[in-house]
Amino acid sequence: MELLRPSSLDDLNGGLMIHGGTEVVPLLRDGILKADTLVDIRGIVPRGVKGNRIGVGTTLAELEGSTAIPEALREACRLAASPQLRNMSSIGGNLLQSTRCWYWRLKYPCHLHGGDRCHAREGEHREHAIFANDYCASAHPSDVAAALLALDARLHTTKRELPIADLYRLPDEADRHVTTLEPGEVILELELPAVEASVYLKAMDRQRWAFPQVGVAAARVAGEVRLGLAGVAPIPWLLTGPEALDAATPLPRTAWKVDVARALVRRALDRL
Amino acid sequence: MPELSLTVNEHRYEVEAPIEMSLAHVLREVVGLTGTKIACNEGHCGACTVQVDGMPTLSCITLAHTVSGEITTIEGLRDHPLIDAFVRADAVQCGFCTPGQVVSAAALVAANPSPTIDDIRHTMAGNICRCGTYPRIEEAILHWRD
Ligand SMILES: Cc1cc2nc3c(=O)[nH]c(=O)nc-3n(C[C@H](O)[C@H](O)[C@H](O)COP(=O)(O)OP(=O)(O)OC[C@H]3O[C@@H](n4cnc5c(N)ncnc54)[C@H](O)[C@@H]3O)c2cc1C
Ligand code: SF4
Ligand code: FES
Ligand code: FES
Numbered sequence: 235m236e237l238l239r240p241s242s243l244d245d246l247n248g249g250l251m252i253h254g255g256t257e258v259v260p261l262l263r264d265g266i267l268k269a270d271t272l273v274d275i276r277g278i279v280p281r282g283v284k285g286n287r288i289g290v291g292t293t294l295a296e297l298e299g300s301t302a303i304p305e306a307l308r309e310a311c312r313l314a315a316s317p318q319l320r321n322m323s324s325i326g327g328n329l330l331q332s333t334r335c336w337y338w339r340l341k342y343p344c345h346l347h348g349g350d351r352c353h354a355r356e357g358e359h360r361e362h363a364i365f366a367n368d369y370c371a372s373a374h375p376s377d378v379a380a381a382l383l384a385l386d387a388r389l390h391t392t393k394r395e396l397p398i399a400d401l402y403r404l405p406d407e408a409d410r411h412v413t414t415l416e417p418g419e420v421i422l423e424l425e426l427p428a429v430e431a432s433v434y435l436k437a438m439d440r441q442r443w444a445f446p447q448v449g450v451a452a453a454r455v456a457g458e459v460r461l462g463l464a465g466v467a468p469i470p471w472l473l474t475g476p477e478a479l480d481a482a483t484p485l486p487r488t489a490w491k492v493d494v495a496r497a498l499v500r501r502a503l504d505r506l
Numbered sequence: 507m508p509e510l511s512l513t514v515n516e517h518r519y520e521v522e523a524p525i526e527m528s529l530a531h532v533l534r535e536v537v538g539l540t541g542t543k544i545a546c547n548e549g550h551c552g553a554c555t556v557q558v559d560g561m562p563t564l565s566c567i568t569l570a571h572t573v574s575g576e577i578t579t580i581e582g583l584r585d586h587p588l589i590d591a592f593v594r595a596d597a598v599q600c601g602f603c604t605p606g607q608v609v610s611a612a613a614l615v616a617a618n619p620s621p622t623i624d625d626i627r628h629t630m631a632g633n634i635c636r637c638g639t640y641p642r643i644e645e646a647i648l649h650w651r652d
Contacts, residue, residue, distance in 0.1 A: 256564075259567040259569060260567055263547075315632075316632025317629050319549060321563060442631040
């Protein structure tokens with residue numbers, strides 16, 4: 235394996251990009267990701283907060299301590315992962331993290347790995363999805379993406395500018411990807427609109443240092459209230475309102491998440 | 507094999523290691539500093555915590571070749587008052603998590619010399635202790651300068 239450290243975006247030419255490596259390193263070790271060339275992009279991806287723009291090389295630890303960003307994003311960063319991981323994790327890498335579904339991590343030949351079924355639907359799925367879970371029942375683990383979805387953030391990449399919702403897609407028989415990122419496309423910056431108020435609430439199996447079972451971000455943006463949820467669908471989930479939870483399609487052992495989501499949505503809207 | 511230059515506890519080491527080798531592995535097996543422990547080897551427990559430029563970092567999921575900053579391991583904290591504080595509070599049972607605990611705690615008190623219990627719980631959350639010595643670890647950090 236070789237490691238490249240390009241000094242400009244123009245020098246990029248294939249290879250597996252690595253920023254903090256908190257996802258890349260374990261997945262390489264487990265053989266889920268394979269690469270002959272690793273490309274350390276820390277030197278070419280913007281870092282830091284400038285006005286309403288956030289370089290995606292900014293770490294979650296830096297954002298957790300930033301007063302220049304909306305509360306929901308700050309809180310999502312503060313409650314994500316562990317202190318060491320927040321020191322290492324870039325916000326860009328966070329948006330692109332893979333599912334924590336244990337079947338997937340243990341390399342079961344499931345739909346998301348290109349196989350012919352979803353093992354979680356029939357098997358253990360207490361931590362899985364309550365929406366859009368018929369093909370792949372995984373639950374998206376990013377607190378940060380849920381917050382950015384509620385905040386209506388936009389992404390700037392080397393190829394385009396897009397609302398964060400368009401970074402994600404539900405996997406299907408024809409295409410198992412959960413993001414729309416193209417090979418070689420680099421995310422550079424996040425752009426936030428003017429946010430009037432926002433909150434992030436997170437339910438975990440323990441009080442600290444755990445993935446979201448359900449995360450709820452609420453934000454008031456241009457007079458409109460937006461809700462972004464983590465842990466409820468294979469991708470970060472935009473909820474049109476509290477009543478949309480009536481349309482959830484929980485699996486036998488994920489029904490409890492609907493109740494938790496209902497309670498968190500109510501509390502988040504109260505606090506807004 | 508690719509060459510690598512690391513600064514650990516203010517010493518410079520010129521070593522060789524494959525690109526895919528973790529910092530924890532290089533520290534223990536190549537440099538020979540075995541104070542840093544590997545438990546889960548996947549970022550969950552904090553046993554492998556070292557500081558990179560003062561920042562607690564999980565060496566088990568860091569590739570050694572990607573590190574350019576100064577590394578501090580438990581061996582570099584031999585004379586830190588926290589060591590004595592951990593002993594006084596009897597904050598060690600099996601001791602496997604302890605190097606990582608001390609490395610995280612040293613960064614905490616450097617940034618915030620008088621942490622509250624809540625500061626300690628937030629900042630130490632990434633260091634798991636399977637023996638459950640948390641109350642004593644908190645006590646050791648609260649009274650680290652006594
Ligand atoms: C044990 C553990 C617990 C965690 N808990 C939580 C949690 O509770 N909540 C939460 O939200 N997150 C959690 N995370 C996720 C963590 O925040 C992410 O792993 C981290 O943010 C990834 O950032 P990185 O810089 O390390 O990415 P890397 O591992 O370096 O990269 C991740 C992926 O993104 C790609 N990539 C990185 N940057 C770019 C870019 N700029 N453009 C294009 N592609 C890019 C890489 O190629 C790779 O595919 C946890 C992670 C671990 C390991
Ligand atoms: S939930 Fe998704 S990732 Fe998990 S087994 Fe089913 S298809 Fe695979
Ligand atoms: S050994 Fe590194 S986090 Fe557990
Ligand atoms: S003292 Fe045994 S794991 Fe902490």
